[in-house]
Amino acid sequence: MSTINIPNELPVDLIGPDIAAYAVGNTGIPYVWSFEAGRPGPHVMISAIVHGNEPCGSVALDWLMSQDVRPLKGTLTLAFMNTQAASRFDPADPNASRWVDEDFNRVWSAEALASDRDSVELRRARQVQPLVASADYLLDLHSMQQPAPGLALAGWQERGVRLAQLVGVPDRIVIDRGHAAGMRMRDHGAFSADDGQAAALLLECGQHWETGAADLAKEASARFLTGLSVIGPELLDGLGALDPAPQTVWEVAEAVTITSERYTHTQPFTGGEIIAEKGTLLGHDGERPVVSPHDDCMLVMPSKRLWRGQTAVRLARRRD
16 A cells, blocks of 8 residues: 555545446446447546545546436446545545545556456556447546646547537536656557547546535546537536636646655745746756746646656646
8 A cells, every 4th residue: 555644634525426326337347337329429428536535536436426427329438437436435534535555547558457467456557457448539637736727638649639628618618648657547548548439538527625626527537428419508507607708728848856855945836827937946956957948838737646666746837
């Protein structure tokens, strides 16, 4: 087991629903539900609680299940992922349940899945992988450590950007290649293949325990399904959602991977800050200074998990 010892200084206003009723599933895989329309169409998938301390996605899936949402065409899959981690959530120590043994969202390379390594997260990933690989479109619902504007992490294929634009929220789209520590589910298989057609989007809906994160997760889910014409407009209309703000696209120029035993940020960055001048000191990786690589540099999700091999922060440039 990999211990996460990060004190929490933020209010825990959002706690996920009891998902025990969904344990049986209807796919032969616990906590995974699929519904077929009986008409040709894409296989669309929405996933939640890839990290056990990120309840917004489980709120959205619970809401979709309670609404008896069924596809008008193709197949709709709703998947509660790292349920063992989520079952350990404790509001008194909410960071500790991010995973059980290792990060579920770093095990999705073909090599890791085929290896003889064993962990709670790898066993679950191998269990759900066939369904993930069969999806034409994936919306993976997440949240962030710090209070910051929501982000649509679109990967590096242009089809991911188009999917983010189809969903329409949040207003910042980030093109990125992930983490040195391992491949995310969003980048698995055909989702990131140069010759693939499938598209996946990882949505960061706000700070983990803000109620607004659940609101964005629900709205994005409805826009995802409506935009792909898998459901009609009624679900989105019922939310009373406003027209979304215009989106901007940002491309990660550098992902700062920690190489030392000690990394420090120079300020209490929370994410979304735009650093005006190139060369501004942002942190220290041991003795190595980390500076902004260009003017108007946006900080993407500066981390509190400042351990060797982890991503300290990603640095992004706006795309015209």
